[in-house]
Amino acid sequence: MRNAITVLLIIAAAFGACAQNTSADAAKPAAPDTIYFVNGDQIAAYVIDTSGDKITFEKQTSKKHKKIETDMENVFSIRYGSTGKEIMVYNYDTLIGNDYTVADARLFIAGERDAQRGYHCRGLSAAAFAIGVASGITGASLFVLLPPYVFTGIVNHTRVHVRHKSVTQLDNATRDPYLYGYAEVARRKRTLRTLLWGGTGVAIGFVLHFATGLNK
Structure with missing residues (x-):
């Protein structure tokens, strides 16, 4: 009798363990x-x-x-x-502004993604910062914001060079939709970063203007 009870307890424990494992597996997200x-x-x-x-x-x-x-x-x-x-x-539908076919839209998005990950405009940011400092140090009122702003405008009209290190698939670099997507994000980055660093340069230039006594 005792042996039978022991066997039943072992079987019940085994079923309980299986049920717990099943519940744990079900709880795991796909x-x-x-x-x-x-x-x-x-x-x-x-x-x-x-x-x-x-x-x-x-x-x-x-x-x-x-x-x-x-x-x-x-x-x-x-x-x-x-x-x-x-x-x-x-879906491709020119009536709602989706002017690219699905294949071309995929290339356009690939260009956007590569530019987001790999396009850096450090040189232009440094130039904007230097222009901002030079402008701010003059202390010429609100007009100090003009040079960095003009610089950003000029930069945005220059050609975007696709950097091969940032291209996931080199074959894409010769496709127009890819280049358009890449350029769109690259120009947006240029605008934001040159304005940011230009404004930072102006602020530092102002501080230097007053700290060095140039305002006297």
Whole structure:
């Protein structure tokens, strides 16, 4: 009798362990989905809803399980982690401003992504900073902001040189949609950074103007 009870207890314990393992496996989240945005960004997230004109998702790193919504028009495609299948959200339609075919849009976004990751305008930022300092040190009232602003305007009209080190696939560097996407992000970076460093230079120039007694 005791042996029978012992056997039953062992069997029950084994079933309990199996149930715990099954529950633990079920609690494990599936592989995250990847959302590709038309601006070149991409995030790992769990897509919850794609109905209507918005996509609802939860970031992979979210600890509060906060749901986020974004407009469909901001998304290029979704790759589901559970199946590996990519679902296209973007569609070619000139009536709504989607002037690129899906293939060309993919190249455009690749250019944006490479520029975001690898384009740096350190030389232009340094030049903007130097111009800002030189302008600010004169102490000429609000007009000191003019030289850095003009410099930024000139820079934005110069050609963007694609740096091969920043190109993920070199074959793309000869394709016009890729180059357009790369240039768009590169110019945006130029604008923000030259304005930032130019303004910083002006502020430091002002400090030097008063610290060195040039205002006397």
